[in-house]
Amino acid sequence: MSEAAHRPLFHLRRAFAGSRVGRGPKHANQSFELTWVQQGHIQFDLGRSTLDAAAGTCVVLTDDGENTPVVRAAVLHQLWLPGTWLEEAAGALGPRASVPRFSAVHPADSRLTAHIRLVMEEIESGVPASDPGLGALMDSLLYGLVRGSAPERQHRQRDARIQRALERIAGEYADALRVEDLAEAAGMCRYSFLRAFRASVGESPYQYLQGFRLERAAERIRLRRDASVLETALACGFGDPGRFARAFRARFGCAPREYRARHSG
Structure with a gap:
């Protein structure tokens, strides 16, 4: 993919201490939201369904619909990716690839979770978005997202x-x-x-x-x-x-x- 090393990246580390449950705010995603749960636990209320993510797992929320995060005593790393980037990656791979349609939780030992964690650690360590190595990692991550990966738990009805x-x-x-x-x-x-x-x-x-x-x-x-x-x-x-x-x-x-x-x- 072209210009991979020049994409602006928005990464954020959040830490929540204490036993009190924090909820909200309810919001709509304008891009794909990737959350790696370093410690603790987070739940995403998607309205008619919910996603629960424990330490080590990674949540991929699509850019379709609203969600309300519910968190307690957690350390989270989040990265936002415009849907156009995933569309470009899917177009480059052809018919065998597609942009994810459903939000999902991916297990700690999955290849996709390891890749997401690596990208976030590189960004947090200070590697600039213009770094060619980070650009290559981002290309690989985008291809992994559109190729598909077996999620731990997909979009489902709340029980x-x-x-x-x-x-x-x-x-x-x-x-x-x-x-x-x-x-x-x-x-x-x-x-x-x-x-x-x-x-x-x-x-x-x-x-x-x-x-x-x-x-x-x-x-x-x-x-x-x-x-x-x-x-x-x-x-x-x-x-x-x-x-x-x-x-x-x-x-x-x-x-x-x-x-x-x-x-x-």
């Missing part, structure tokens, strides 16, 4: 039953929640709830609860320096400190004390 279970997790994550407790909140039998939860959220109730607890623990470690790691583990629903430390390292790449030291500035 109010699963939403009730998610709200119970948000309010009682420190307690000994069982699948049966969440199924009861959803008003479903255990088997139906497990299937519906995975279809709606993209992971099992246990995986989601574990991730939610770890995100709250990381937040407490960053913001409450007077609390010990053990106190933090217990306050976030982990009864076994050793298990907490292993799960924390697997999610954040370091031990809780090292994580605190990295965020002490």
Whole structure:
């Protein structure tokens, strides 16, 4: 694609601290909005449907329709791409390519998410839009978007039953929640709830609860320096400190004390 290194890029890093849920404002996209969730969780209310994105995943919102973001304790990186750029990329590839029609969440281990993250990291590190290397990365990203990629969860109807279970997790994550407790909140039998939860959220109730607890623990470690790691583990629903430390390292790449030291500035 021509003039790839001369496209103006609009990239923004947003950080939301605390346990309060932030909502809005409702807005319409004039371009494609790419959101990489570095930490935390974000939900996009699309009116008749919703998209839920956990840490590591990437959301691609199309330029068609309105959305309302709902976020809690998250670090987000966002990049906006005009639809004309994607149309140009699709035209260059021919009939096998097309501009995405539906908003979607792409998993953390997908090739497209890795590519989006790389572009955002390059921009944040100070590489100018005129850099030929960044221009080549952008071309590759645009081609990847129009070729298509298997999304984790596509545009779908909101399931109010699963939403009730998610709200119970948000309010009682420190307690000994069982699948049966969440199924009861959803008003479903255990088997139906497990299937519906995975279809709606993209992971099992246990995986989601574990991730939610770890995100709250990381937040407490960053913001409450007077609390010990053990106190933090217990306050976030982990009864076994050793298990907490292993799960924390697997999610954040370091031990809780090292994580605190990295965020002490």
